[in-house]
Every structure is written in C-alpha cells, then in structure tokens.
Amino acid sequence: MTIATWVKPAIWGGVVGAVLITIVGFSTGSVVSGSTAEKMAETSSKESVIAAMAPVCVAQFKTLTPNNQMAELAALKEESSYKRDDFVIAKGWATMPGSEEPRNDIAQRCASLLMDMTKS
Numbered sequence: 001m002t003i004a005t006w007v008k009p010a011i012w013g014g015v016v017g018a019v020l021i022t023i024v025g026f027s028t029g030s031v032v033s034g035s036t037a038e039k040m041a042e043t044s045s046k047e048s049v050i051a052a053m054a055p056v057c058v059a060q061f062k063t064l065t066p067n068n069q070m071a072e073l074a075a076l077k078e079e080s081s082y083k084r085d086d087f088v089i090a091k092g093w094a095t096m097p098g099s100e101e102p103r104n105d106i107a108q109r110c111a112s113l114l115m116d117m118t119k120s
C-alpha cells in the first residue's frame with residue numbers, strides 16, 4: 001500500500017496546528033485548566049455571596065434612628081480606610097442573621113456602601 005505524497009505534510013500541519021491552537025488558547029485565557037476553572041468558580045461564588053449579603057449589613061445599619069445613623073456615619077468617616085471594616089464588625093452590622101460570627105469580607109463591602117451614603 002502506498003501513501004499519497006500529500007498525507008505526510010497534512011499530518012504534520014494538523015499536529016503543528018493543534019499545538020498552536022493549544023498555546024494560543026491557554027495564553028489568551030480562552031481555554032483554562034480544570035483547577036483554574038475551579039478557582040474562578042470559587043472566586044465568583046464568594047463575590048456573589050458578598051454582593052448579596054452586604055445590603056443586609058446596610059439594612060441592619062438602617063434600623064438605627066436617623067440621628068444615630070448620621071452619628072455613626074460621621075464616626076465611620078473619621079476612621080481610617082483600613083479600619084472601617086473593623087468599625088462595622090464592632091457595631092455588629094456584619095454579623096448576618098443566623099450567623100454567630102461577622103464576616104470581614106462582608107464588612108469591607110458594607111463599609112464601602114456606607115461610605116457611599118456619606119457622599120450624598
């Protein structure tokens with residue numbers, strides 16, 4: 001059995017093309033490994049939880065009377081930016097209903113949302 005002369009270059013072209021597609025796919029982020037996809041999913045889910053729970057933190061803040069809200073916002077504004085999450089935790093706003101412990105990531109987002117309230 002004889003093999004046509006065009007088969008060998010076609011096979012090499014396919015191999016080189018597959019390698020190039022793999023390299024380009026991984027380098028541009030179009031293709032990711034299973035572990036990278038898992039990390040991306042975990043990061044996305046954490047961000048979704050924070051985005052969903054931070055408004056609950058703000059709602060807990062809004063249970064204060066308007067005068068107390070203004071005083072607490074003024075006190076929060078006086079805190080340094082890296083201690084604002086500690087302030088929110090100390091006030092108990094970052095402790096979600098049904099939870100016993102506050103979450104620092106939610107406190108950070110909550111402090112940011114509360115600081116946005118001081119700008120208006």
